[in-house]
Amino acid sequence: MKFLNTITVLTLSRNLAFAVFLGLALAACDSEVSNTEEDVVALTFSSQADAGASAFATNCAACHGANLEGTTLGPILSGFNFLQRWGSQTPTLLLGNIKANMPPGGAGTLTDDDYLDIVAHLLEANGVDAVVNALTASTDFVISENISSVVQRQQRAEPPAPQGVTVAGNVDDFVPFVPITDAMLENPDPADWPMHRRNYYAHSYSPLDEINTDNVGSLSLEWVWNMHEGDSEPAPLVYNGIIYLINPGNVVQALDGKSGELIWENWAGPANRQDMRNIAIYDDKIIQATTDARLIALDARTGEQVWETIVADSSKGFSNSSGPIVADGKVILGLAGCARYIPEDCYISAYDANNGELKWQFETIAEMGQPGGDTWGGLDDVFRAGGETWITGSYDPDLKLTYWGTAQQKPWVPVSRHMTIFDVGLYTNSTVAVNTDSGELDWYFQHVPAEALDLDEVFERVLVNRGDDKLVFSLGKYGILWKNDRVSGQFKGYTETVFQNAFTNINAETGEVTYRQDIQNAQLNEWTSACPSSAGGKDWHSMTYHEPSGTMIAPLSQTCLENAAREVALVQGGGGLAASRKFFEMPGTDGNLGKVGAYNVDTMEEVWSHQQRASLHTGTISTAGDLVFVGDLDRRFKALDVHTGEVLWQTRLGTAVQGHPVSFAIDGKQYIAVTSANGGTSPRTVPSVIATEIKYPSRGNAIYVFSLPE
Amino acid sequence: MKLGHKAFSLFFTTILLFTSIAQAQTETYRARLSPMPTTPQTVSTILGEGEVILTLNGNTLTVQGQFEGMSSVATMAHIHNGPPAQPGPVVYQLEIADATSGEVSASLELSDIHVEALRANELYVQIHSETNAPGELRGWIFERQ
Numbered sequence: 001m002k003f004l005n006t007i008t009v010l011t012l013s014r015n016l017a018f019a020v021f022l023g024l025a026l027a028a029c030d031s032e033v034s035n036t037e038e039d040v041v042a043l044t045f046s047s048q049a050d051a052g053a054s055a056f057a058t059n060c061a062a063c064h065g066a067n068l069e070g071t072t073l074g075p076i077l078s079g080f081n082f083l084q085r086w087g088s089q090t091p092t093l094l095l096g097n098i099k100a101n102m103p104p105g106g107a108g109t110l111t112d113d114d115y116l117d118i119v120a121h122l123l124e125a126n127g128v129d130a131v132v133n134a135l136t137a138s139t140d141f142v143i144s145e146n147i148s149s150v151v152q153r154q155q156r157a158e159p160p161a162p163q164g165v166t167v168a169g170n171v172d173d174f175v176p177f178v179p180i181t182d183a184m185l186e187n188p189d190p191a192d193w194p195m196h197r198r199n200y201y202a203h204s205y206s207p208l209d210e211i212n213t214d215n216v217g218s219l220s221l222e223w224v225w226n227m228h229e230g231d232s233e234p235a236p237l238v239y240n241g242i243i244y245l246i247n248p249g250n251v252v253q254a255l256d257g258k259s260g261e262l263i264w265e266n267w268a269g270p271a272n273r274q275d276m277r278n279i280a281i282y283d284d285k286i287i288q289a290t291t292d293a294r295l296i297a298l299d300a301r302t303g304e305q306v307w308e309t310i311v312a313d314s315s316k317g318f319s320n321s322s323g324p325i326v327a328d329g330k331v332i333l334g335l336a337g338c339a340r341y342i343p344e345d346c347y348i349s350a351y352d353a354n355n356g357e358l359k360w361q362f363e364t365i366a367e368m369g370q371p372g373g374d375t376w377g378g379l380d381d382v383f384r385a386g387g388e389t390w391i392t393g394s395y396d397p398d399l400k401l402t403y404w405g406t407a408q409q410k411p412w413v414p415v416s417r418h419m420t421i422f423d424v425g426l427y428t429n430s431t432v433a434v435n436t437d438s439g440e441l442d443w444y445f446q447h448v449p450a451e452a453l454d455l456d457e458v459f460e461r462v463l464v465n466r467g468d469d470k471l472v473f474s475l476g477k478y479g480i481l482w483k484n485d486r487v488s489g490q491f492k493g494y495t496e497t498v499f500q501n502a503f504t505n506i507n508a509e510t511g512e513v514t515y516r517q518d519i520q521n522a523q524l525n526e527w528t529s530a531c532p533s534s535a536g537g538k539d540w541h542s543m544t545y546h547e548p549s550g551t552m553i554a555p556l557s558q559t560c561l562e563n564a565a566r567e568v569a570l571v572q573g574g575g576g577l578a579a580s581r582k583f584f585e586m587p588g589t590d591g592n593l594g595k596v597g598a599y600n601v602d603t604m605e606e607v608w609s610h611q612q613r614a615s616l617h618t619g620t621i622s623t624a625g626d627l628v629f630v631g632d633l634d635r636r637f638k639a640l641d642v643h644t645g646e647v648l649w650q651t652r653l654g655t656a657v658q659g660h661p662v663s664f665a666i667d668g669k670q671y672i673a674v675t676s677a678n679g680g681t682s683p684r685t686v687p688s689v690i691a692t693e694i695k696y697p698s699r700g701n702a703i704y705v706f707s708l709p710e
Numbered sequence: 711m712k713l714g715h716k717a718f719s720l721f722f723t724t725i726l727l728f729t730s731i732a733q734a735q736t737e738t739y740r741a742r743l744s745p746m747p748t749t750p751q752t753v754s755t756i757l758g759e760g761e762v763i764l765t766l767n768g769n770t771l772t773v774q775g776q777f778e779g780m781s782s783v784a785t786m787a788h789i790h791n792g793p794p795a796q797p798g799p800v801v802y803q804l805e806i807a808d809a810t811s812g813e814v815s816a817s818l819e820l821s822d823i824h825v826e827a828l829r830a831n832e833l834y835v836q837i838h839s840e841t842n843a844p845g846e847l848r849g850w851i852f853e854r855q
Contacts, residue, residue, distance in 0.1 A: 063750045103751055501795055529747075531795045560795045562747045582747030587794035587850035588831070590742055689753040690745075 052121025212625030230273025231679025334389025360439025479537030631657025
């Protein structure tokens with residue numbers, strides 16, 4: 001057991017306070033110079049925890065419960081769940097996580113002492129009983145090793161978290177496995193959904209039409225499978241009747257699509273409750289990114305690990321929340337967690353699908369001396385942050401280009417970045433077209449330069465051919481549907497899908513945006529009110545392109561925010577996001593947070609919209625049966641007419657419908673699958689404080705599969 | 711009798727015409743009241759909802775609405791001048807019940823500038839309460855569909 005020694009330690013800030021106190025005392029009475037630290041009430045872990053209980057009640061209990069029991073707004077912070085997430089970590093890492101993320105919309109708003117006290121409260125409430133010393137910002141003991149009950153349990157040889165294959169089986173026992181080729185990915189079998197958006201163009205469209213507008217009213221539940229709990233926004237893959245499903249905590253499962261029977265399961269670790277949106281299949285491998293920025297290939301037949309490679313150093317904050325796309329034998333992956341002031345920047349990288357060998361990296365931040373390096377206001381390279389690629393890109397096999405959205409600069413507001421609205425910060429908040437052979441940038445288009453409200457343009461790029469035009473569409477948090485030529489990047493048009501008041505002008509010829517004056521000039525700690533909010537416009541929930549009707553159909557969100565920038569020191573190792581936020585209903589929407597909008601890709605005009613109180617939490621998919629499927633926070637999974645938006649069928653699931661629906665066929669029979677899930681960051685936080693009347697269980701991750709009755 | 715019938719028809723037609731003109735001059739607007747900007751920390755203390763119907767006849771704006779479920783009793787209600795989702799200054803005072811639920815009303819003579827602001831969706835209703843002095847409910851005014 002690693003119990004700490006008992007030397008009293010004061011935190012730095014309290015040392016300063018003590019010094020001031022001591023100085024005043026000395027000035028007041030020269031004869032009383034015998035004051036020592038012992039005369040001052042010494043700071044202890046226990047006193048910090050007492051103070052932390054109060055700070056927690058004020059700032060955290062609304063979401064996490066007064067007794068850390070968790071609510072629908074925030075996870076449980078006690079017992080097994082807390083230990084599973086934080087038991088092997090240190091107070092320093094816990095402190096850093098809380099400071100960076102809490103309270104939602106106001107991270108960093110508490111004092112350093114408040115944050116430290118809250119950490120002490122969490123530790124004490126979870127049984128940390130072997131600590132006397134006050135916590136500091138660098139306390140680095142292992143939390144579980146200072147909980148005597150846990151130590152005793154560990155001495156009884158409690159089994160570690162699962163690792164590797166936990167359920168053994170072989171896909172060949174269900175259906176003969178056929179390795180998947182580039183040609184099969186370029187032109188998927190109608191029965192399959194073999195990548196996150198089904199095809200390289202990211203259409204999220206199924207050519208199956210057995211389920212259609214005439215019979216969708218009879219759609220019935222075929223089977224359901226409970227998934228591991230945790231944050232989850234999954235996009236299942238379906239190949240040759242087998243569903244490959246990413247669960248929270250980096251767990252992949254193979255399920256028989258017909259019966260729902262589990263074939264194999266692999267735990268790649270870390271065994272946390274964190275989210276991974278999608279995986280890939282290529283040849284005979286399932287390829288997954290992990291939340292700690294590794295890339296792993298599993299045998300698609302058995303789930304056994306084939307190779308593993310490190311994408312980035314997770315100890316520096318790098319992570320992944322979305323998986324790869326495999327293009328021409330290369331596994332192409334983005335990167336997240338790039339808000340810190342460190343020498344390393346975010347990148348898109350490519351790996352050999354056969355062995356995981358690194359092929360190339362493309363950095364999304366232009367450094368000094370590089371093309372675009374003069375767009376960062378002269379900041380030293382170490383202070384250039386952001387540009388995450390946290391949503392998987394798309395691919396044009398003919399042009400050999402992969403298309404990705406990039407996130408905005410960090411921190412969120414120019415004044416926090418020590419920059420101005422004119423320091424555009426290439427290649428953030430852009431579409432980047434990268435050559436898949438070389439990793440070189442072919443072109444870029446920066447949709448919102450010098451982003452100022454945490455409204456990034458990082459989401460999926462949908463590739464569309466109209467006549468001779470090769471186009472790329474994207475839709476970011478500003479709710480603007482952008483159309484660009486995907487050969488050159490040239491701007492081709494836009495439409496506003498929800499109300500926005502951040503820009504006073506969008507140039508119809510160039511797409512150049514002009515921020516409202518008060519947003520341009522936003523100063524530290526000044527509130528700016530704007531629409532949409534950080535939940536989008538549109539967020540990670542992908543849109544679908546229904547080629548037969550030439551319409552783009554998007555899941556949209558209608559909320560607004562007030563945003564106030566906070567100061568961020570230019571200190572290596574620092575950085576972060578640094579803004580406080582409040583949220584409210586979007587004026588003129590009659591309180592409808594959710595909107596499915598359909599847009600003609602030629603005219604860019606809205607064809608129809610379906611609006612509802614509950615926010616939407618799945619991507620949209622469309623089918624040759626002229627249907628659109630979408631799910632919402634109020635547990636409803638719906639089928640809409642692709643031509644009118646009329647709701648033709650709906651059902652309610654166990655908890656919020658969240659993830660990416662898919663459609664597939666086995667033995668000629670069509671199925672629709674969708675997940676229910678929790679977590680989901682801003683798109684969940686914002687509706688949870690605006691539409692408080694909508695209730696849903698805080699557990700219930702599952703995949704539901706529907707079909708027509710025999 | 712014939713003359714009498716014609717006279718009655720003429721009189722009735724005239725009444726209808728004036729009624730139509732009067733209706734044509736009347737514009738109806740609506741504000742949905744919902745909680746002021748909030749966070750997970752304040753969501754349990756900024757509460758309530760409501761609806762206000764506003765009728766414009768000439769420059770006269772008749773305001774009639776209800777609210778309910780606020781966290782504490784209402785103290786003031788105003789019409790503010792600001793485009794959608796951009797707060798602005800108070801331009802008119804409204805009468806409001808001294809309660810957590812009740813009615814809000816007024817009969818106001820708008821300036822020409824504020825009539826234009828109303829038609830441009832640049833006016834909003836805001837209700838203040840004891841525990842949320844800066845405001846607890848708010849709603850921009852739009853033409854009633």
